[in-house]
Amino acid sequence: MLEVKDLHAFYGKSHVLQGVGFSVGRGEIVSLLGRNGAGRSTTVKAIMGLVTARGQVRFKGQDILGLQAHEVARRGVGYVPEDRAIFPDLTVRQNLMLGMKGRAESGKWGMKDVFRIFPGLQARADTPGGVLSGGEQQMLTLCRTLMGDPELVMIDEPTEGLAPKTIEQVGALLWEVKRRGISVLLVEQKLTIALDVCERLYVMGHGQIVFEGTAQDLRGNEAVRKEWLEV
Numbered sequence: 451m452l453e454v455k456d457l458h459a460f461y462g463k464s465h466v467l468q469g470v471g472f473s474v475g476r477g478e479i480v481s482l483l484g485r486n487g488a489g490r491s492t493t494v495k496a497i498m499g500l501v502t503a504r505g506q507v508r509f510k511g512q513d514i515l516g517l518q519a520h521e522v523a524r525r526g527v528g529y530v531p532e533d534r535a536i537f538p539d540l541t542v543r544q545n546l547m548l549g550m551k552g553r554a555e556s557g558k559w560g561m562k563d564v565f566r567i568f569p570g571l572q573a574r575a576d577t578p579g580g581v582l583s584g585g586e587q588q589m590l591t592l593c594r595t596l597m598g599d600p601e602l603v604m605i606d607e608p609t610e611g612l613a614p615k616t617i618e619q620v621g622a623l624l625w626e627v628k629r630r631g632i633s634v635l636l637v638e639q640k641l642t643i644a645l646d647v648c649e650r651l652y653v654m655g656h657g658q659i660v661f662e663g664t665a666q667d668l669r670g671n672e673a674v675r676k677e678w679l680e681v
Contacts, residue, residue, distance in 0.1 A: 528600030538580025549597030
């Protein structure tokens with residue numbers, strides 16, 4: 451589904467990504483782990499066309515590196531940014547509608563699906579997004595991206611600052627996404643959710659992939675966890 455090879459990115463003179471490579475299969479949940487500053491967010495931004503990069507990024511066999519963000523989205527890649535980026539003056543329902551690619555709910559996800567999984571959003575459907583709690587805003591931006599019917603969704607730090615109950619809801623949504631055959635690239639700091647939902651994991655450090663393997667592999671590798679993940 452997604453293949454990344456020898457990906458490099460720069461911020462000014464700073465060489466942030468230094469030959470990053472990984473893959474995400476169809477219907478697979480893969481996590482990109484690492485401390486702040488490791489390059490995880492830059493990686494997904496480079497894939498999405500939000501950061502200038504060089505290397506190779508192929509989605510469904512086609513090279514997408516260098517395309518603009520809206521072009522990448524039209525190919526079937528969804529992106530949930532770390533800052534949530536909802537429209538605060540629009541209602542929950544209006545925010546969700548903006549995620550649709552067409553005028554009709556013809557994809558795998560529709561308003562009824564979203565409200566069934568998160569009844570709290572339905573209860574606040576006509577409430578401006580800006581007055582929602584942090585957890586509700588996170589649910590809204592996740593669901594807005596799914597309304598665009600992506601085949602791959604990249605989610606940047608979805609559990610940051612959320613209460614444990616909301617984190618459980620995020621995990622449940624990820625399982626539902628997988629059940630529907632959608633691939634997920636999950637950028638996370640929290641090991642707990644990554645180990646629970648991901649088949650494979652990559653650990654980043656200093657702009658490079660320093661570990662790849664299964665959740666079980668990472669559980670058994672104390673040296674990697676101490677060196678690259680634990681604070």
